[in-house]
Amino acid sequence: MNILEIRTLRGPNYWSGYWKKLIIMRLDIEDYEQKPTDKIKNFYERMQEVMPSLQTHGCSYKEEGGFYKRVKDGTWAGHVIEHFALELQTLAGMDVGYGRTRETGEPGIYNVVFAYFEEAVGQYTARAALRLFLELAEGKSIEQIKQTLADEIQEMREIRERVRFGPSTGSIVEEAESRDIPYIRLNDQSLVQLGYGVYQQRIQATVTNRTNMISVDIAANKAATKKLLGEMGVPVPKGFRIREESEVKSTLESVGFPVVVKPLDGNHGRGATVGIETLEEAIAAFHVAQEQSRSKYVIVEKMLAGNDFRALVVNNRLIAIAERTPAHVIGDGENTIQQLIDRVNSDPRRGYGHENVLTQIDVDGQTEQILKLKDYALETVLPTGEILHLKTTANLSTGGTAVDRTDEAHPENIFLFERIAKIIGLDICGIDVIAPNLSEPLRENGGGIIEVNAAPGFRMHLSPSEGIGRNVAEHVVDMLFPPGRPSRIPIFAITGTNGKTTTTRFIAHVLRGSGLTVGFTTTDGTYIQNNQIVAGDNTGPVSAQLVLKDPSVQVAVLETARGGIIRSGLGYDHCDVAVVTNIAADHLGLKDINTLEDLARVKA
Template identity: 50%
Template sequence: MSTPSPDLSILETRVYRGANVWSYDKAIHLVVDLGSLEEFPTNTLTGFTDNLLQLLPGLREHSCSRGRRGGFVERLNEGTWLGHVAEHAALALQQEVGHDIRRGKTRSVKGRKGHYNIVYGYVDEQVGIAAARLAVRLVNHLVEADPEFDWDKEREAFILRAERTSFGPSTQAIIDEAVSRDIPWIRLNQHSLVQLGQGVHQKRIRATMTSATSAIAVDVASDKDLTTRLLGAAGLPVPKQESVRTADQAATVAERIGFPVVVKPLDGNHGRGVCLDLKDADDVRAAFPIAKDQSRRGVVIVESYITGRDYRCLIIDGRLAAVAERVPAHVIGDGRSSIEDLVELTNADPRRGVGHEKVLTRIKVDDAAVALLADQGYKLGDVPPAGETVKLTLTGNMSTGGISIDRTFEAHPENVEIAEEAARMVGLDIAGIDFICPDITEPVRETGGAICEVNAAPGFRMHTHPTIGEPQFISKPVVDMLFPPGAPSRIPIVAVTGTNGKTTTSRMISHIFKGMGRKVGMTSTDGVVIDERLVIRSDASGPKSARMVLQNPRVDFGVFEVARGGILREGLGYERNDVAVVLNVQPDHLGLRGIDTVEQLADVKAVIVEAVPRDGHAVLNADDPLVRAMRRKCSGQVVWFSMSEPGSEEREMIDAHCRRGGKALVLEPSERGEMIVVKHGRREMQLAWTHLLPATFGGKARMNVQNALAAAAAAFAAGAPLHDIRQGLRTFSTSYYLSPGRLNEVEVNGVQVIVDYCHNAPGMKALGDFVDRVGESMATTSDLGRPSRIGVIATAGDRRDDDMRELGAIAAQHFDVVVVREDVSLRGRERGATAELVAEGVRASRDAGARCKQLEIVLDEIEAVRHAMSRANPGDLVVVCVDKHPTVMSELENWSNQAQAGSGQTTDGPVGDPDFTT
């Protein structure tokens, strides 16, 4: 038997930023290769489990599939594969930095021995990815020791990295409170800038500053001299102070104020540069450069030293939320241990960690601490008497190793009033008021205390995780201030997916709600549209575009076209959608990203159905079996739409659904035409005649009849009144203004031209049906006999060869002349290869007796359009399946203008007309 080698490696990493095919929530997806370790489960690796649990003791708490504490340890002892171990190690590492993530799964990759899909949740994606990489290195190290792998250093480096990219405790506390209230959030940068809410309802926070925080108030709080003067003018207790720029000035001011004094930077924070209890001019001069280094403007404050304890009063929205006593970092002698040993013992407290990793920060012995020890008559190696308190810092900041004691319910009412008044004077919605006084339970005006500082963006950690006392849930009043009870935080979201028709249906839905006065943000393959203005021109059917809409402060309604590629690449990019619309699932894009069958494609598109909440709706096509099956994945209500005739199996299912109180939209045929009917329970409401809807071309464009049904069903599910839905459908046309690149009809010198985005075989079937219906009704205006149909077709290079051939075969059945072109992006194919495959399908269909008489290959899109137009005579029909519709429409306009100007673009007679070709 071979020996195990450290072969575990990561082949692929994906970050899902919303619901995806693996999880209802955001997740990281790894594809790993075990290599030789595929033959070695954990029970065959001597000492592996014990060593792993020693390095990551948190794994003992993992329940795994057993559903109980210790379940994962049982799996380790029984034998599990190392990909599964890497998943749990990545989760445990995230938990070590305070990210409470427990979701994960490991599944083998079908048909690839030793390859596994590892999927697990994350809070911060950078931390989640770093956790995976460290987990893989750890597993390999435990299989075969790596002399260059130092676990303690690697773990500490990971924690420090997590601290740099993760939210601080204050930001995280606010986000946790928002999540508990179902308020969505989006991280706007790599630091602490966060958007709470969506669209028009959004608020922003950065640490503990909010959208309501006044910039002027922050500037005032940053200027300690100005703050003191304002508070003093209001009659609030403040120390005597003056601002200086030189050490000599500082000494002179200190003499005038009276020793002892404090020297601190004018605009510093976190207690940096603050020197306390200076007893003579020499001390002041020595402290001056320390304070000046931390002052952005080079100005230093000299103020009288107020003796007493250090208290932080947190004021939120004008009310006291919490009070904490801050005790500087210190050790207490036991009569046996040196100060250095006492520091090490104190840092061994499991509550202490690196930076903000845990509720307390490890004490750091630096030059300032050594100097402070010397002032107290100690060195690091000295042994202080039992019970003796030895200070290691002068300020009580948590970030320097201090501790906090909750005093919220002990503060004297007069002190509470003073703190609230101080916040009002400065103008901060969230303020940290620093009191120095003998006892917060006694009025500071009587005990001689004072307000020494007012802080913007105060930290919450000392209040949410006090060392002694009860934690205060101070994030609640912050969120109450931003989102008062009953205030909305989400905008309605309608997500639309399917193989064909997504863009047109999305535009119809947007048009309906725009007519209702809503500010609609829409994403589609053409770009991002905000309130009918195209702001981004690109394929915007992915998750990044959806987040762009949700970040726009004008948008109060979202309509997202959701493509297969975006779901597979990043997930939805948002948490949930109120209405999910699935139009159809047909064979397209197969063979890409592991999606080889139409059933797998249906599972991908069903993600938006799974993202429907209990009070939401899924609008499903009852005529498509794969879409119909998605009803089982919907937590909310199902709204059916169907073009099937009364008495069909689909209609019987819909009738049974409506008898149970359900909703559906169907077509009811009559002598006057087809009527779109809304069914809700036992009620039936007529909506509109299909032939009166401009987008349906008098009912001939059956794909747009279906799209209109879906759009009306989505609008009905989203709460739109019927008269607004009717008005929206009646005013929506396939003009280039409202629906660029989708069944746009233009007339060029007597030639009827249809511009459409059709690019796959199912779409070509629908387009061919429309061409046949239009062709039957076209008047014979040509002197050459019946009008000719000329099609310019293409498909994307990443389709399968058979799909390309099928597209050509279908086109040959509906056009007399087929011109095959190619897109600008070849998607991995050689120039001309895609067109040749499409042409093969045309030839095969033509040889089997299809309508097509002529086949041309013109690779460039504009040249193909020119070629088709040169062959057309007045009365003919030209259908152009476009890639870049703006340039095609511009070319058609130029063609028309040049012909009218007599530029010679037109010909005197027919050019290769198929009616004359044998």
């Protein structure tokens, strides 16, 4: 069996009007064309043992067990591989749900089509599904197949975590999509364009094109933040900025225990150590913090008493508050620390990376350092009732938990948090607070502000482990696209067999004459107004997106040829005006488009 081609569709396409993200695997099943599944010894029984979850696939019977019945009665390899590809993604936490397999005009060659969430995962899944079929068909031991399957599912999870949007970016994109605001991913990280052309806005995680760079610099410098806030009457803990180990002792004498040691310019809790009670602990924490500090400066400050809260302010309004707790275990006098961690990780709400509400707790260097300072090991039996924090910070990404406290905030604290965001100047602002609670004013309960964060994470607010999840992304989209602000420019799409370029140029000329800035694509190049930006045949999705990404373009006129549609799908979700010049029997036989009806469907 041989994969002839794998194509990735990223927009509206020939195969589906709804599913835009599809893998097309052109597959030569070779000898298996003569061997449907009922002719392969024990294939049905072995498949059931390895993938019992396929019971849920209804297939053409549209009921549970339907796919099993098809396999038992006899179906072809391509069809089975399609279902394997769908179920592998489901087992890896990506339930996509759409697939189809179609014969081509060549004997034994099939197009296996299935949906994906992440492109890299989809491409990996195509090959993994083929391997699984061959291992089942060719008699590899069940135990070996199960182990390979488990390894490949974990690899798919890891690929997903590397390439997917994080929870914050993903929530903003999903909110935009729910409002019919289009998006374009501008790199392989979290830089995203919302909207088209002149109406576009950009985000990078929770930084927007409205975010003030000076404000980001202030927030990144913890000493500068504390000084500015302190001078404005905001309660902040006493602390100092140091750069040499020799300064640790004198600083501790001035501040007093317990202290927090953290990088001057760190983020996401990296390099921070809390609850330090001795000089030895402080020196060790100093070096950990300095490793994470670009400037090599470290903050040593008084540790406030209370709980850890994060307040989120968007567009100068308090949106959500979460109480955060670091990853921890509670001793029972019987189980070791490792056994207690395993028990916590068995919670079905915990998963790999961001796939579930909570993240599994990993034993890393930070955990090992905490255990060493307490003279513990993973084999230590923790005394009954003792709470052992396994991380120095309360980030959800390291196994921490969050409880929603939005509705408990005292009005004076709400005013304080909104004022802090204005003082620093951030449009999206995360404020870290240590206080016994937030139902009393901080000035009364001894609480204080320990940090202000640009690009704060949303996950703790979107999916707290306890309390109400807050759709904080809607407030970001409201800020970027207030009522009445459009997100789309008009799109004219021109296709057909003859006259596409002439029609495109004529429409662009008329629109330019009305005073609009026009971006258009043709077989001889991409143009903004009459300026050629790129030469060549620019009638595919990449060229279309070049026009839609240009911030000066008020209207797009896009020549759209069959090749780009078949290869990758359209470069936009829909157009406002569609022109089909004519459909003639031209270029038939390419990419399995064999009839005039096939070609008309592509062009449509």
